[in-house]
Amino acid sequence: NAGVMQNPRHLVRRRxxxxxLRCSPMKGHSHVYWYRQLPEEGLKFMVYLxxxxxxxxxxxxxxxxxxxxxxxxxxxxxxxxxxxxDSAAYFCASSPPGQGVYNEQFFGPxxxxxxx
Amino acid sequence: xxxxxxxxxxDCAEGRAANLPCNHSTISGNEYVYWYRQIHSQGPQYIIHGLKNNETNEMASLIITEDRKSSTLILxxxxxxxxxxxxxxxxxxxxxDMRFGAxxxxxxxP
Numbered sequence: 001n002a003g004v005m006q007n008p009r010h011l012v013r014r015r016x017x018x019x020x021l022r023c024s025p026m027k028g029h030s031h032v033y034w035y036r037q038l039p040e041e042g043l044k045f046m047v048y049l050x051x052x053x054x055x056x057x058x059x060x061x062x063x064x065x066x067x068x069x070x071x072x073x074x075x076x077x078x079x080x081x082x083x084x085x086d087s088a089a090y091f092c093a094s095s096p097p098g099q100g101v102y103n104e105q106f107f108g109p110x111x112x113x114x115x116x
Numbered sequence: 117x118x119x120x121x122x123x124x125x126x127d128c129a130e131g132r133a134a135n136l137p138c139n140h141s142t143i144s145g146n147e148y149v150y151w152y153r154q155i156h157s158q159g160p161q162y163i164i165h166g167l168k169n170n171e172t173n174e175m176a177s178l179i180i181t182e183d184r185k186s187s188t189l190i191l192x193x194x195x196x197x198x199x200x201x202x203x204x205x206x207x208x209x210x211x212x213d214m215r216f217g218a219x220x221x222x223x224x225x226p
Contacts, residue, residue, distance in 0.1 A: 004159070033214070042203065042216035043160065091159050093214075104150070105214060107159030 002027070004094050004108035005074075012114045013082050021077040021111045025094030032075040033105060034067055037089045049075060082115045089113075119143065120204045125221040128198075134191040136220050138204030141185045146208050149180060151189050153200040154219070160203065163189065194224045 005024040013019050025032050030051055035043040048056040049069040060067065064082075069075040079086055089112050093105035121139040128134040140149065150165040164171055164178045166187075171178045177190040191198055203219040 035214075035216075042201075042218050043214075044216070045214060089157075093159075104162045104165065107161070109159050110157075 004092055004106050006090075006092050006108040006111050008111060009109060010112050010114070012116065014116050015083055016081055019079040019082050019086070019113055019115075021079075021090050021092075021113070023075040023077070023092030023094075023108060025075070025092075026106055028096055029094035029106070030097045031095045032069050033093045033095075034075075034077050035091045035093065037091060037110075039088075043091060046077075079113075082113075084115045087113055087115045119147075119206045119215065120217055122202075122204055122217065122220045124218065125223070127223050127225055128191075128194045130196060130224055130226050131193055134194040134198065134222055134224070136189040136191075136202050136204075136222065137186065138189070139186045140204070140206045143184050143206050147206045148208070149178065149184075149187050150205045150207060150214075151176070151178065152203045152205065152216075153198075154203070155197075155200040160216075163202075194222075196224050196226065198222065199224045 004026055007022050011019055032049045034046040036046055037043045046059040047067045051069055052071050064080045066078045089110045091110045092108045095105045119140055119142055148165050148167050151163040152160040153163055154160045164173055164176050166178045166180055168180055168184055180187045201219040201221050203216050
């Protein structure tokens with residue numbers, strides 16, 4: 001059973017370009033979460049999605065950032081008009097459906113975005 | 117904001133037990149204590165969680181005080197591969213309630 005997959009692992013963009021980060025959750029998982037980690041800091045929650053629905057986007061910047069989790073295919077975190085401050089590691093996590101205490105999140109290896 | 121307080125860093129000798137403390141004095145009755153770790157540049161890895169009873173699994177033990185205001189993660193025989201940042205998180209079962217603080221940077225030394 002493959003774990004959470006993210007691609008690309010490293011992404012370099014120039015200021016003003018768009019960045020697309022992909023996340024394939026573990027098989028059978030229908031909850032996806034995106035986190036951002038700036039250098040030397042802890043992870044910051046960005047958004048929580050279920051299939052075709054955004055459940056909580058309270059951690060997403062109001063502009064330029066968007067996320068989706070379509071019925072088919074991976075979850076996408078999109079950053080438009082990137083700026084140097086967007087340089088960070090972006091982690092995706094997934095968990096199985098249903099509530100309960102055993103819904104620990106399984107994390108992917110992350111995408112490291114560098115904005116030149 | 118994270119609801120926990122952890123030391124910034126700790127050292128441990130290889131083969132010895134590593135005891136990582138966490139204060140969560142404002143924890144509420146329905147919040148669990150979770151521990152994750154992040155080995156350099158990798159995604160966080162789940163270690164263990166508990167409510168009020170002590171817990172043990174193949175990776176670690178979790179000791180929670182009777183008043184639940186603090187807990188200790190114990191790695192019984194630390195190895196060099198246990199060098200990582202360890203995060204203590206308190207949360208209810210809501211999936212979107214994972215709030216990471218700065219964690220404790222554990223360095224296991226030979």
